[in-house]
Amino acid sequence: MNSPASPDTLRKPLPEELKQALAALFEDRFSTAAAVRGHHGRDESSYDPMPPDAVVFAQSTEEVAQAVKLCAAHGVPVIPYGAGTSLEGHVLALRGGVTIDLSQMNRVLAVHAEDLTATVEAGVTRKQLNQEIRDTGLFFPIDPGADASLGGMAATRASGTNAVRYGTMRENTLALTVVTADGGIVKTGTRARKSSAGYDLTRVFVGSEGTLGIITEVTVRLYPQPEAVSAAVCSFPSTAAAVHCVIQTIQMGVPVARVEFLDENGVRSINAHAGLALPEKPLLLFEFHGSEQGVREQAQLVQEIAAAHDAHGFEWATRPEDRSRLWAARHNAYFAMLQMRPGARAISTDCCVPISRLAECMLDTQADCEKNGIVHAIIGHVGDGNFHVLMMIDPADPQDVARAEAVNARMVARALSMDGTCTGEHGVGLHKMDFLLQEHGEPAIGMMRRLKQAYDPQNILNPGKVIRW
């Protein structure tokens, strides 16, 4: 079993009065059905579900505000829920309470093509947004893999494969609408591309995982669809060679749009899953965006750098269908890797280190997995120094879970000793609260706690996540 430490003393039944008020407000969009609660009590982590006491499906910021007001009056926890794709137990109702499902808040409210901005409700997913703006010649680049909601992506400071070129939700969120712990509604910014107007409330809420407020609208930056796109894949004799190729690429200022790493195990699993015949060696997958000529030039330069690091098997894909095939393999890596141990569930680690330390951090972690007999594979957003070890575990075997968690703990300690972070993009949830303290130390955690206490004095917003209180 992989149960979150659940302080059951903190779980109280939902007051009848609150239940009735929510039911009156949300009518058939209020539910206490076991199936609905169960669905909302889990994410993509390996935790067992912790269902809330009730779920409401909000359709507007005002409804979210009303629900929070009602819960606040009763001191009842409120948990925002987007697409349920988080990985660290973010949406588990650790202390019961009411989950606010935002998936019906799925309207694209405004697209300002000339300004390269869009404003969406929190439940809009990244694929939906890209679908709706396709005709403008623009796109929203951030791609965490899953078809996450924009509200959830902002709340976890998500990023993914092309953050190396376009940044993360931190850089690409211009403004938010947020419902505060007392049911107030706050707009945190404007559509100006930059601003020095006071405290950066937008960035206070980006990455706060529903613990400081509930994000209901997001204004993001858009980018012109590149005139040309090409992809390339090549293999390296060693992990170190692949990483040094990336370091040099970035130091030479080549504006790669994506550069993804797969270790031998990762390549083997996608070969099996997607019927590919890639050499079973550490591999880099590149994507270039730019003008026809620019893309050619970038690719040429990278090929030269790769060759200098003994790369082989350079394969090009400029036609959309070939690119899609390569990237589909990468995007399905998670599922492919799960097949490495049928019936297993994956624990995905997520650290990020200065790129000069990346090879060392990956290799030491790989060795630790091997020493402990853990079926694993490594994928990495190497341009950012961010990598994930997927460890295939049997959630019903406590020893198996404990071995994997111990490897993860040692990896985090290693990353921190290299001036890195315990999470590059997944967030803290309830899984990484101890690592957070390890990373920041008590003085900084104290500042975070003071922020939490100032913004949520009753501790009703997604309690038991991010920091202990």
Add this chain to the structure above:
Amino acid sequence: MNSPASPDTLRKPLPEELKQALAALFEDRFSTAAAVRGHHGRDESSYDPMPPDAVVFAQSTEEVAQAVKLCAAHGVPVIPYGAGTSLEGHVLALRGGVTIDLSQMNRVLAVHAEDLTATVEAGVTRKQLNQEIRDTGLFFPIDPGADASLGGMAATRASGTNAVRYGTMRENTLALTVVTADGGIVKTGTRARKSSAGYDLTRVFVGSEGTLGIITEVTVRLYPQPEAVSAAVCSFPSTAAAVHCVIQTIQMGVPVARVEFLDENGVRSINAHAGLALPEKPLLLFEFHGSEQGVREQAQLVQEIAAAHDAHGFEWATRPEDRSRLWAARHNAYFAMLQMRPGARAISTDCCVPISRLAECMLDTQADCEKNGIVHAIIGHVGDGNFHVLMMIDPADPQDVARAEAVNARMVARALSMDGTCTGEHGVGLHKMDFLLQEHGEPAIGMMRRLKQAYDPQNILNPGKVIRW
């Protein structure tokens, strides 16, 4: 006179005990000399000086912490001071107290060239940093014009001419060391390029103008020096034509490094000041960074777009000395413009709007200046929708000041109605506190106030700035 509203009742003499303790700690780096106090009581704004009661010159984070602890024990205001180049009265000692001068904290602590990061003490200026890292092949791009300190740039969320390509201090600060209101020392991040590890303390302090903590160390991102750089200048029949050229350039994804606008008055003044003979029409100044071929391609594309907007007088500068001459003219625009009205002082406005509204906002503001007989010129970081109206005023003439302030207030209202911000890069200081309320509204200002109260319960950190309390 242009005096800040100074609540003199809040000004108390420095306690003798505190004075002695600071003198013992800082020895000859403690001063109450009128000249030293006067120098630290003013910035580049048109406000009359408001000197602190004493100045200490700190040489380490620990010394800053000790000074803050002593001041906190006596409830005495503490004001951080970097290079004194702020523009909105940020460093004025509105309620007296102790100014901590950080200019002697001027060591580059670490340069990690492979990781593209540098860690510096707060007093290091951007020119000094670029000088010290020149041999690494890297550079720090943010250029607010003045040779500001990195601590001050972080504290005001500064940016400048090449933010359009490289972002602002918001995007380029990886981590900070901060002394808190109780004299604690907090590290806000690591050298990882991205992180989802808890609340974004780095961004809480970036732009907080010394009111939430005192920044003593800054870790910033560096960039590879471009292989090739070229600059171009061209003139347009109208402001609208110039702005539409920029909109199209950005929508086509041309990665311009800088694109600066000067109106007719601005061009006239730099012609006179730098002995140039540019057509006295709205002008754009471009800079391109990239490979030799990439820069040629960008420039070609921009020339075509400009021609389609009736640009003329396209002039190229690829040789460093020619580029320097053009950019020197732009960098000295502030001083050139001051010559438009000898003896005058400039009030520089600073709003930022979505780029689709930029021409309208600039033209309406221009018309307002003309209607009110204000000698003025406009310069703009147009790729970001950010522009400055420099209004030449006689600070000794209250009517003159009032007229300019009224134009500024109307411009801010105009920018806000266009979903823009009251300050793109200068910050709030004491000059824009009312505008801040206008921009954000009471709910958001309430959240800012709660943050201030949580982090500085005695209100001793640069009191009377950013938000009223």
